[in-house]
Amino acid sequence: MRRIRLIVEPPTGLLLNAVTGVAAWVLLVLLAAGAVSLPLGGPGRRLLSRVLGMARALTGVQRARAAQVLGHEILEPHPQDRTAREVAWLAVHAVVGPACLVSVGATLSAAMAIVRLRTAENGLSVTLNLSLAIVALTAIGLAAVPLLHTLQARLAERLLGPASSLAGRVRALTESRAAAVDAQAAEVRRIERDLHDGAQARLISMRMTLGLAKSESDPDQVRELVREAWESAGQALADLRDLVRGIHPPVLADRGLAGAIQAAALLCPIPVRVDIDLPARPEPPVESAVYFAAAEALTNVAKHSAATWAWVRLRHSGGVLRLAVGDDGRGGARPSAGTGLGGIRRRLSAFDGTLIVHSPPGGPTELTMELPCALSSPKISHS
Ligand SMILES: Nc1ncnc2c1ncn2[C@@H]1O[C@H](COP(=O)(O)OP(=O)(O)OP(=O)(O)O)[C@@H](O)[C@H]1O
Ligand SMILES: [Mg+2]
Numbered sequence: 001m002r003r004i005r006l007i008v009e010p011p012t013g014l015l016l017n018a019v020t021g022v023a024a025w026v027l028l029v030l031l032a033a034g035a036v037s038l039p040l041g042g043p044g045r046r047l048l049s050r051v052l053g054m055a056r057a058l059t060g061v062q063r064a065r066a067a068q069v070l071g072h073e074i075l076e077p078h079p080q081d082r083t084a085r086e087v088a089w090l091a092v093h094a095v096v097g098p099a100c101l102v103s104v105g106a107t108l109s110a111a112m113a114i115v116r117l118r119t120a121e122n123g124l125s126v127t128l129n130l131s132l133a134i135v136a137l138t139a140i141g142l143a144a145v146p147l148l149h150t151l152q153a154r155l156a157e158r159l160l161g162p163a164s165s166l167a168g169r170v171r172a173l174t175e176s177r178a179a180a181v182d183a184q185a186a187e188v189r190r191i192e193r194d195l196h197d198g199a200q201a202r203l204i205s206m207r208m209t210l211g212l213a214k215s216e217s218d219p220d221q222v223r224e225l226v227r228e229a230w231e232s233a234g235q236a237l238a239d240l241r242d243l244v245r246g247i248h249p250p251v252l253a254d255r256g257l258a259g260a261i262q263a264a265a266l267l268c269p270i271p272v273r274v275d276i277d278l279p280a281r282p283e284p285p286v287e288s289a290v291y292f293a294a295a296e297a298l299t300n301v302a303k304h305s306a307a308t309w310a311w312v313r314l315r316h317s318g319g320v321l322r323l324a325v326g327d328d329g330r331g332g333a334r335p336s337a338g339t340g341l342g343g344i345r346r347r348l349s350a351f352d353g354t355l356i357v358h359s360p361p362g363g364p365t366e367l368t369m370e371l372p373c374a375l376s377s378p379k380i381s382h383s
Pocket of ligand 2 (some may be wrong): 184296299300338339340
């Protein structure tokens with residue numbers, strides 16, 4: 001099935017890109033018409049915004065298709081750059097889309113034309129040369145199909161993804177700061193809720209039970225009420241312990257990042273190969289972010305992948321901590337489909353880190369997380 005898709009996809013994609021290339025021409029003409037009619041006021045503005053809406057829909061589809069071809073997500077550009085980049089892509093795609101199909105078609109047609117040139121009167125050497133030309137042209141035409149298909153996807157990634165200029169970098173940092181503040185606020189809200197619904201509720205019930213015991217004269221009743229209060233105190237303690245664990249898991253404090261990830265891998269119902277080589281420990285906030293990222297990635301493997309095995313690889317080199325979590329499962333991981341992968345991205349962006357999701361349909365899946373950090377604390381040896 002996968003092999004059939006690999007054969008069918010490139011020519012279908014090239015054909016579709018030629019069609020969308022023609023659509024890009026139409027949209028460019030309509031955009032020009034909209035721009036020219038802007039001085040007319042209302043109708044001009046309406047035409048322009050409608051055409052820009054159609055261009056956005058087309059570029060959205062192309063971004064998704066290119067992401068599928070490349071096997072990784074293509075982020076959207078910053079809203080400020082978006083329209084300019086989309087119009088630039090329309091202009092490039094209007095030429096490249098049809099041109100790729102035409103060039104492949106021309107090469108294969110040339111081969112067909114030579115087939116017709118071969119006649120019985122040709123001598124042996126002419127026939128041999130013509131046959132060689134046919135084979136060469138057919139091979140070039142067929143090999144060009146997947147190459148051009150990937151090239152078009154890369155072009156879409158370059159033009160429809162975020163700009164990598166200094167301005168883009170400043171914007172990314174501004175956004176990551178906002179994401180960090182958001183993540184922080186969400187975390188505070190979660191702790192507030194957990195305290196409110198957990199320990200606080202237990203303590204209230206304990207106070208009420210003890211209040212009843214205070215005014216009770218029957219010793220048996222008092223004993224029963226004190227037992228209830230004792231149970232509530234135990235539950236409040238358990239809730240507080242869970243809450244603290246969620247903030248900074250004890251295993252992380254005791255055994256460091258490597259030990260904590262190994263412990264998380266052991267809890268995964270699928271066999272996980274763990275390969276960690278860290279000469280020292282990162283700072284605690286980084287350890288915490290990477291640990292929770294690895295834990296969520298492994299939870300996803302267990303929940304969604306249907307894999308037979310998974311792997312975790314953690315390295316530090318050139319001032320960058322790299323964590324990869326992969327599996328041989330069905331693929332199709334999409335950060336937009338849940339809150340877990342988006343949460344990892346937000347968590348890492350607080351440290352200027354990134355998450356790349358490589359998960360083509362059919363698998364395998366690999367999440368690559370990178371964050372710049374220095375290793376400072378000495379390594380903890382775990383027995
Ligand atoms: N390893 C994986 N293999 C296959 N699909 C995956 C994998 N990881 C994630 N997915 C897909 O990507 C989607 C998004 O994952 P994400 O972790 O963001 O959300 P979730 O696990 O569904 O919910 P939660 O918000 O509780 O984490 C999942 O719903 C699942 O369809
Ligand atoms: Mg998840």
